[in-house]
Amino acid sequence: MIPRSSLEDLLAALSEPTRLAALQVVWDGQEHCVCELMDRLGASQSRMSRHMTRLRTAGLLTDRRDAQWVRYRRNPDIPEAWVAIIDAVLAARPAVIAAQMKVA
Numbered sequence: 001m002i003p004r005s006s007l008e009d010l011l012a013a014l015s016e017p018t019r020l021a022a023l024q025v026v027w028d029g030q031e032h033c034v035c036e037l038m039d040r041l042g043a044s045q046s047r048m049s050r051h052m053t054r055l056r057t058a059g060l061l062t063d064r065r066d067a068q069w070v071r072y073r074r075n076p077d078i079p080e081a082w083v084a085i086i087d088a089v090l091a092a093r094p095a096v097i098a099a100q101m102k103v104a
Contacts, residue, residue, distance in 0.1 A: 005028055013058035019051045024090050026061060031073045033066070037085055059094055060086070 014020055021041050026032050038048045043052055055061045060082075061072045078086075 009058055010060075010085065013055055013060060014086070016045070016054075019055055020089070020093065022048070022051055023055060023060060023086070024093065026072050026074055027086070027090060029074050031071045032066070033069045033071050035069055037072075038058065 021038050034048050056063055060075055062075050063070050063072050
Protein backbone atom coordinates (compact mmCIF):
# COMPACT_ATOMS: atom_id res chain seq x y z
CA MET A 1 0.00 0.00 0.00
CA ILE A 2 1.25 3.47 -0.91
CA PRO A 3 1.31 5.96 1.97
CA ARG A 4 -0.79 9.06 1.42
CA SER A 5 2.10 11.15 0.26
CA SER A 6 2.27 14.27 -1.82
CA LEU A 7 4.20 15.15 -4.93
CA GLU A 8 6.45 17.27 -2.73
CA ASP A 9 7.30 14.20 -0.63
CA LEU A 10 8.14 12.25 -3.78
CA LEU A 11 10.39 14.99 -5.12
CA ALA A 12 12.08 15.39 -1.73
CA ALA A 13 12.83 11.65 -1.69
CA LEU A 14 14.40 11.97 -5.15
CA SER A 15 16.42 15.09 -4.30
CA GLU A 16 19.39 13.43 -2.61
CA PRO A 17 22.10 11.91 -4.87
CA THR A 18 22.64 8.71 -2.85
CA ARG A 19 18.90 8.04 -2.66
CA LEU A 20 18.55 8.64 -6.37
CA ALA A 21 21.44 6.28 -7.15
CA ALA A 22 19.96 3.62 -4.86
CA LEU A 23 16.56 4.01 -6.47
CA GLN A 24 18.17 3.55 -9.88
CA VAL A 25 19.62 0.23 -8.71
CA VAL A 26 16.35 -1.12 -7.30
CA TRP A 27 14.24 0.27 -10.15
CA ASP A 28 15.01 -2.92 -12.12
CA GLY A 29 12.31 -4.67 -10.07
CA GLN A 30 14.71 -7.18 -8.55
CA GLU A 31 15.42 -7.53 -4.85
CA HIS A 32 18.62 -5.87 -3.60
CA CYS A 33 20.33 -6.28 -0.25
CA VAL A 34 21.54 -3.26 1.68
CA CYS A 35 25.02 -4.83 1.56
CA GLU A 36 24.93 -4.74 -2.26
CA LEU A 37 23.81 -1.12 -2.29
CA MET A 38 26.56 -0.22 0.19
CA ASP A 39 29.19 -1.78 -2.09
CA ARG A 40 27.85 -0.29 -5.30
CA LEU A 41 27.35 3.20 -3.91
CA GLY A 42 30.24 3.39 -1.44
CA ALA A 43 28.00 4.23 1.50
CA SER A 44 28.15 3.09 5.11
CA GLN A 45 25.50 0.73 6.45
CA SER A 46 23.88 3.39 8.61
CA ARG A 47 23.81 5.95 5.79
CA MET A 48 22.42 3.46 3.28
CA SER A 49 19.76 2.24 5.70
CA ARG A 50 18.69 5.81 6.44
CA HIS A 51 18.30 6.59 2.73
CA MET A 52 16.43 3.36 2.03
CA THR A 53 14.06 4.07 4.92
CA ARG A 54 13.31 7.47 3.40
CA LEU A 55 12.54 5.87 0.01
CA ARG A 56 10.38 3.20 1.67
CA THR A 57 8.51 5.78 3.74
CA ALA A 58 7.80 7.72 0.54
CA GLY A 59 6.18 4.55 -0.82
CA LEU A 60 8.75 3.89 -3.53
CA LEU A 61 10.18 0.65 -2.11
CA THR A 62 9.12 -2.42 -0.21
CA ASP A 63 11.43 -4.27 2.12
CA ARG A 64 11.85 -7.69 3.63
CA ARG A 65 14.14 -8.85 6.41
CA ASP A 66 16.55 -11.68 5.57
CA ALA A 67 18.58 -12.68 8.65
CA GLN A 68 20.69 -9.61 9.50
CA TRP A 69 20.06 -7.88 6.14
CA VAL A 70 17.15 -5.98 4.72
CA ARG A 71 16.29 -6.51 1.06
CA TYR A 72 14.58 -3.82 -0.97
CA ARG A 73 12.68 -3.81 -4.23
CA ARG A 74 10.58 -1.39 -6.24
CA ASN A 75 7.06 -1.07 -4.87
CA PRO A 76 4.74 -2.61 -7.48
CA ASP A 77 1.86 -0.41 -6.28
CA ILE A 78 3.42 2.95 -7.17
CA PRO A 79 0.91 5.15 -9.03
CA GLU A 80 1.59 5.33 -12.78
CA ALA A 81 2.02 9.11 -12.61
CA TRP A 82 4.82 8.63 -10.08
CA VAL A 83 6.42 5.92 -12.22
CA ALA A 84 6.50 8.36 -15.15
CA ILE A 85 8.15 11.03 -12.99
CA ILE A 86 10.73 8.61 -11.61
CA ASP A 87 11.47 7.17 -15.07
CA ALA A 88 12.06 10.69 -16.39
CA VAL A 89 14.31 11.64 -13.48
CA LEU A 90 16.36 8.44 -13.79
CA ALA A 91 16.66 8.84 -17.57
CA ALA A 92 17.93 12.41 -17.14
CA ARG A 93 20.34 11.51 -14.35
CA PRO A 94 23.47 10.88 -16.54
CA ALA A 95 23.05 14.24 -18.29
CA VAL A 96 22.59 16.02 -14.97
CA ILE A 97 25.74 14.42 -13.55
CA ALA A 98 27.72 15.38 -16.66
CA ALA A 99 26.49 18.98 -16.42
CA GLN A 100 27.41 19.15 -12.73
CA MET A 101 30.92 17.88 -13.49
CA LYS A 102 31.42 20.65 -16.08
CA VAL A 103 30.40 23.29 -13.55
CA ALA A 104 32.65 21.95 -10.78
